[in-house]
Amino acid sequence: MLNNKLIYFLFKITFLFSLTTIPLIVNGNCIVDFPGNSNLNYSSVCNSTNGNVEIGRNIPLSDGDSFTFDSPSTISIGGIIKIFAAGNGKIIIPEGVTVVVQGNLQIETAGGGCESGAACNFEFIVDGFLIVDGNLQNKATSLIWTGTGIVDILSNFDNTNSGCMECGATCPEFINHNRCNDINSTCSNNFCELQYGKSAFKGVDNLAPKFDYCPSDLIFYTDDNSCTALATWPDPQASDNSGTVTISDPSIPKGQNLAPGTYTVNYTATDGSGNKATCSFNFEVIDNVSPSTTFCPEDIIRYGAQTVQWTEPKFSDNCEITTIQKSHTPGSLFDIGSTTVTYTAKDKNGNQTTCSFKVVVQEENGPEITFCPDNIILDADQNCESFASWDLPTANMIEGIPPKSNYTPGQLFQLGSTNVVYEFIDITGKSYCSFDVIIIDNDPPVYSNIPKDTLIKTTKSTLAYSWEEPIATDNCEFNEYSTHKPGDIFPEGITTVSYTATDNSGNETTVSFNVTIKTNHPPVIKKDTIELEYSERLEVCPTINDPDGDIINIKSSKILLGEGSLGDLLQDGTCLEFYPNSDAAALYEILIEVCDNGTPQTCSQGVFFVKIPEQVKFKEAVIPYKIFTPDNDSYNDVWVIENIESYPNNHVTIYDRWGRVIYDANGYNNVDVVFDGSNINSSLGGSEIPTGTYFFNIVLNGNQKLQGYVELLR
Structure with a gap:
């Protein structure tokens, strides 16, 4: 009857030329094969490689085969260890040896052996330490752990396919940091539950959590008085087959006031097995607020072709106004007829507003106007208005009547441009004198109660913060905008909060303060x-x-x-x-x-x-005395190291608690080369060291070390 190894040879006929115990080492990886009953050692076949180690990849371990991680005392595998089992082979980690695997450790089946219907007893003997930074995955039908060492799996400890694990006559101590899974219900015992208790669960959880609710894409519109929108949404909901799921904080904290733009929010749901699912959605902040017209001139009537002046329109916006287009400018020449003057203001987001008015120039055919006042320009008072007076216009009248006017000297005029018209009528016809009374405002709004810069120390990455808002005042009407509102959520770092007041004449004042969220992160x-x-x-x-x-x-x-x-x-x-x-x-x-x-x-x-690590065994015990009393009474005046004379090639160093060397000698012999409490380090002052605890380092034959402490009493 063919054994497992011969069957495997038939499957791997192309590898017959490799019937040798010489390993294949490629790019730092070690591949070890077992063509006969082989007992191989790591030190002789892997040449201290630190890449991947594949044991039995081409010709697997079978009955009578073994592989021993013998030396050095710490074997660090930078990649994975993959073991191919086809029969009753052994992996051995002896006492005093630690094997550290950076990746996974996988026990695979090969050649039809160690699988369902071809059972084997593959043995893993651990008398030292086995530390696996990744997962341990077993596919062998019967993996038997024996030994008195420690197995520390830093990720997951799994049986997969038809794999089963159990302990032999002895069993290493197992440390597991994540999950331990027995997937095969036909195993004779629940290894995970026996080694790790009821908290270990049966069955590999490869199912990711499911988001039962994930917000759809959203749109938020800016406030009328702010170039931001409050972005908030319902929390997503997730579930998992394990019953336990954790949802991360959003990639963009909700509850913030955000400027126009497109944003992507991500949530991650994670179950206890490390499976993850993602909820992702977009939202857009849109500014749909058009600029507002704070002042637009009324229609202007003039008589006779002339240049016409006017106070230009004023605009304000919750966001920045970038352009103002105008069809005419003040001082332009207007002929007889009606002309429409148009101003168009656009903000940075494309919203626009138009102000239009007419300039009507009429013909005149009447008495000669001998005096007509020029335009009158006055500053607005604290009530955004002003009284205006002027000399009366005159004309050469022929049997005329007293002139008529829409305003009289000494009247109160509001902010802006007001056209004053005098009508003269005689037998020749009508003539007109017109001029503008222009009330201007050059005083910007004034802010008071401006908050000071604020520093908030917290352990959170975002925090809501409120403040007493600044107060704006002005002699004329004004509009006010702010980047944030009290109660807004602020992210970690420095955020500038600004308030801007713009009056109807375009005078503007901006004040700001900083809110600094300083997050203290844990060690x-x-x-x-x-x-x-x-x-x-x-x-x-x-x-x-x-x-x-x-x-x-x-x-x-x-x-x-x-x-x-x-x-x-x-x-x-x-x-x-x-x-x-x-x-x-x-x-x-x-x-x-x-x-x-x-x-x-x-x-x-x-x-x-x-x-x-395992201590070097001395041929004769070297025993440093714990206490000595250098008080010159001829008893216990020097520090005795028992049996040190058996190791004439020795080096002894003594340190104080600050790590400073106070004694250093070769060939210590308890007689003429001996520590008597004197200080060899003159920089420390004094020839005698005081009572205290001191620490020693003894090196024998260049490689055997002994460390500890000694009490000196005076």
């Missing part, structure tokens, strides 16, 4: 692994930083994995004292809470790992 804790040589006391410094550059410190700490204790904070509160309970190789998981000194204060929690 960031990097989830990394710190490798340290064993010592009774270790100084552990996780990678933490603050996006805003605030001073940060560790507020609390807790060991989640491993046996040990945590001590005082060090290095301005960014490092910890750590006391492992054993010198054995171990992986520790530590939870910390880090806070900043920003306003308001923000804190965040995160984990990091401390790895203690």
Whole structure:
């Protein structure tokens, strides 16, 4: 009967020429094959590659085959590990070795073996550490975990297809940060539930959440008195088969006053398995407010062809007026007849308004006008008006009657241009004297109660803010526009709020103030692994930083994995004292809470790992004494390192708590090369160091290290 390996050879006949244990290494990747009963090691076949590792890709592991990750002590795989199983093979991670996989770890089936109907017992022996940054995916019908080490899966831990997992006589400790799934209901046990408890659920969730409601595209129109529109919409609604879904904040915060333009809003719904769905819609802010005419002249009547003056029309708009087109300008010559004068104002969004009036020039045939006043120009008073007086016009009359007029000297005139007409009638006919009384306003509106710049410190990215609005006053009527209103939502950063008042003469005043939203972002804790040589006391410094550059410190700490204790904070509160309970190789998981000194204060929690590698075993125990008392009583006056003489090639360094070297020597022997409490660092002052705790580093034979502390008592 053909075994699994021979069957696989028949499938892979094109690879028969590769019947060798020499691996194929291409572009940093390592491909290892098993042509016979092979027991291969990582150090000999992969040459410390840090790319992808494919074990048995062309010729898979079968009965009697094994692959051992033997050295170095930390093996970092920058890509994925893919294992092809066709029989009862083994993957081995021995004690003292840590394998870190940046990508996924996949156990595939090959050659018809380890699949439904061709069961196998493929063994994964972990006595060291296995850390997988991506997913672990198993397709083998029976993957058996054995060993006493630790398996840490940072993403998802899944059985797929017909895959099943179980533990052997021993079982590593499993750490799972996301989900663990048993999809195959025919498995003899629920591995995830046994290893991780009831919180692990059965079945892979590949279904993305569904948005039950996502807003359609929207249109918002600007306010009459502002070049912005309040953009708000109903919140989207989402559901998921798991029953739990989280909807992100919108890419554009709703409730803001926004300028004309087109905007895209995105929401993301995420379930507990990391599946995502997107709700996206557009909205447009449209300015449909035409400029308003604050002043438009009345029809003008003149007698005899002449140049005609007038006060030009005035316009205002909620947005900026960019052009004013005119058919005639003041001072133009007008002949006998009626002429329409047109002004057209357009804003920056294409809205327009027209002001039209007529200039009517009539013929005259009557007495000669001997005096007619020139146009009269006066400044408006506090009531936007003014009294006007003039000398009476005269004419050579022949049997005429007293002239008639529509206005008399001393009357009150309103803002703008008013045409005054005198009619002279005698036996020759009618003649006219006309002139304009023009009341002008050169005084712009005045603002009071102007808010000061405001700085708001918060932990939010947007915030509603209200203020007491500024007050505008003017001697004439005016229109007022603002970019924002009290209660508007402001984004992070500096926003300028402006108020503009424009009177009927076009005089304009703008005031502004800044609203600054300063968001204090929480500290960031990097989830990394710190490798340290064993010592009774270790100084552990996780990678933490603050996006805003605030001073940060560790507020609390807790060991989640491993046996040990945590001590005082060090290095301005960014490092910890750590006391492992054993010198054995171990992986520790530590939870910390880090806070900043920003306003308001923000804190965040995160984990990091401390790895203690396997210690070099000394041929004879080297035991540094914990205490010595250099008081010249001939008893315990020097620091004794028991059995140090067995290692004449040694180097001993002692530091104070600030990391300064106070003793440094080669060939320490407890006799003439020995620490007696004297200070070799003259820059620190004094020949004798004071009572205290000091830290040592002992190197034996150039590569064996021993660290710890010693108490000096005087």
